[in-house]
Amino acid sequence: MIKVTAGADAPERCSQAFTVAAVAAASGVEVSLWLTGESAWFALPGRAAEFELPHAAPLPELMEGVRAGGGITLCTQCAARRGIEQKDVLDGVRIAGAQVFVSEITGEGVQALVY
Template sequence: MSRPLVVKVTCGADDPERANQGLTVAATAVSAGAAVSLWLTGEAAWLGVAGREGFTLPQAAPTTDLVAAVAAGGRVTVCTQCAARRGITEADLLPGVRIAGASTFVEEALAPEAQALVY
């Protein structure tokens, strides 16, 4: 079994290439069988909200598909403070997406053998 992967995406449509890289890595790791936890922070928090369009980037998978792939096979979390600043509540989220804070992120990132990446 592969080691846990924690991916934090800190941007969204404001930096689509960097955001898409993080989402692609997370979705690819899920498809490879890794235990993946994707954290959506900053403007990426909007990617966890139901009914909001993601963004498209030439030569890249749509962000909505990537987030759905991770949610189906891993865990997707929207940062508590980021959600609060944007007025996002649990009721706004896509199925399988949760809101959690820094202590949960730190716990996941410091788990034995975990690898954390930030985009």
């Protein structure tokens, strides 16, 4: 489980989270990536393509890798604060809250990283 709290406001931290998630998924690890705070915007179509960081993999490619080998969840409260609804987000992104997060993180063998 990887929880991303940063977006364009902290590009290196944001890119690190997506990179670790995508590499883990490509390695066969089941990944649950949670978008919180400013990373919530990346749940919307086209937003990841706007993100740029020199010497980093493109965010849309990293997200696709995560979706192929796991799941992406947008925090319920973070979505609500930004006026984002389920109908607005990319295919395969769900909106869920703390109860689901706690359920996932307390699963057997789960390790969590927060960026």
